[in-house]
Amino acid sequence: MEHGFTWFSLLPFIADDPERQLIFTTIFIAAVLFIISAKVFNSIKKSPNPLIPQKKLSFQNFFELVIQATVNIMKDIIGHHAGKYLPLIGSLFIFILFCNLLGLIPGFLPPTSNLYTNGACAIIVFLYYNYQGFKEHGIKYLKHFAGPLIYLAPLMFVIEIISHLFRPFSLMVRLYGNISGDHAVLAIFSGLVPLVVPVIFLVLGLMVALIQAFVFATLSTVYIGLAVSHEH
Amino acid sequence: MRKWRTAVMVIGLMLLISSPVFAEEGAAGAADGSMSKGLIGLGAGLAIGLAAFGGGLGQGRAAGSSLEGIARNPGAADKMFVPYILGLAFIESLVLYAFVIAFLLRTKM
Numbered sequence: 514m515e516h517g518f519t520w521f522s523l524l525p526f527i528a529d530d531p532e533r534q535l536i537f538t539t540i541f542i543a544a545v546l547f548i549i550s551a552k553v554f555n556s557i558k559k560s561p562n563p564l565i566p567q568k569k570l571s572f573q574n575f576f577e578l579v580i581q582a583t584v585n586i587m588k589d590i591i592g593h594h595a596g597k598y599l600p601l602i603g604s605l606f607i608f609i610l611f612c613n614l615l616g617l618i619p620g621f622l623p624p625t626s627n628l629y630t631n632g633a634c635a636i637i638v639f640l641y642y643n644y645q646g647f648k649e650h651g652i653k654y655l656k657h658f659a660g661p662l663i664y665l666a667p668l669m670f671v672i673e674i675i676s677h678l679f680r681p682f683s684l685m686v687r688l689y690g691n692i693s694g695d696h697a698v699l700a701i702f703s704g705l706v707p708l709v710v711p712v713i714f715l716v717l718g719l720m721v722a723l724i725q726a727f728v729f730a731t732l733s734t735v736y737i738g739l740a741v742s743h744e745h
Numbered sequence: 746m747r748k749w750r751t752a753v754m755v756i757g758l759m760l761l762i763s764s765p766v767f768a769e770e771g772a773a774g775a776a777d778g779s780m781s782k783g784l785i786g787l788g789a790g791l792a793i794g795l796a797a798f799g800g801g802l803g804q805g806r807a808a809g810s811s812l813e814g815i816a817r818n819p820g821a822a823d824k825m826f827v828p829y830i831l832g833l834a835f836i837e838s839l840v841l842y843a844f845v846i847a848f849l850l851r852t853k854m
Binding site: 586589590683686687689690691694724727728731732735 | 827830831834837838840841842844845
């Protein structure tokens with residue numbers, strides 16, 4: 514989509530290529546997150562008793578809050594061994610959340626308003642849950658695709674493969690549609706009335722950013738949970 | 746005579762209004778092309794409009810019955826939150842497919 518002024522268009526190499534700007538924005542967010550998490554890691558390592566939370570609001574408090582909430586929701590969905598899958602799901606949640614929130618700052622494009630950024634995340638989730646399924650069940654994982662009756666298996670196999678292939682696609686399109694739609698609404702209304710009115714849509718954008726990052730992480734968790742679950 | 750003049754005026758007015766539309770087509774826009782472009786625009790608008798209609802109805806039902814559930818049993822609100830958001834996301838994704846199709850159609854215009 515056409516976008517007006519962006520801060521990254523001031524940089525020399527990526528000025529006139531929107532794709533390069535998006536890639537740079539993604540790298541920028543990844544770098545910011547890396548620096549913040551390294552700082553938090555150091556502060557936890559240095560503190561004499563890491564179990565006591567810090568008094569003031571800090572990045573450490575923020576990360577503890579987010580990770581605790583993520584683990585709780587994952588335990589509700591997968592079960593008690595959900596912490597094994599936290600590294601991927603937690604990183605995805607925080608990364609997508611920051612990408613979405615960046616779109617609310619004037620002069621920045623959210624990287625998640627591009628199909629390829631979301632596609633990369635979705636394909637990683639797809640490969641990861643299949644890998645975890647095979648790791649958990651071995652070759653018996655293929656039984657998940659075969660359906661309940663053995664003579665229906667050829668039919669069910671095709672249907673299941675299509676529905677599994679559709680999962681990363683729907684993850685990708687859902688995030689892209691929500692964020693780019695939200696960004697377009699914000700752009701149109703701040704074009705119509707530059708003052709006061711866009712605040713409503715900024716608040717809406719805050720909610721959309723949070724909910725979409727949450728939905729992406731939760732759906733990935735559900736897919737992993739379905740892949741590694743044992744039938745009782 | 747008077748009818749004739751009114752008809753000319755109406756046609757002139759229509760041409761005046763539609764001139765920006767024709768102007769955007771550029772050199773390639775023949776009379777045939779403008780029709781198909783209009784149809785593409787109509788299709789894109791109808792796609793997202795109908796999808797928003799259906800998705801709104803579906804999400805309204807989901808939100809209504811979950812509020813009813815919370816009103817009957819406020820303690821269940823926390824447990825209902827994740828399935829509720831997931832249900833809304835699944836309904837919404839269908840609308841978003843239509844949005845993407847409308848968007849793709851727009852690039853074809």
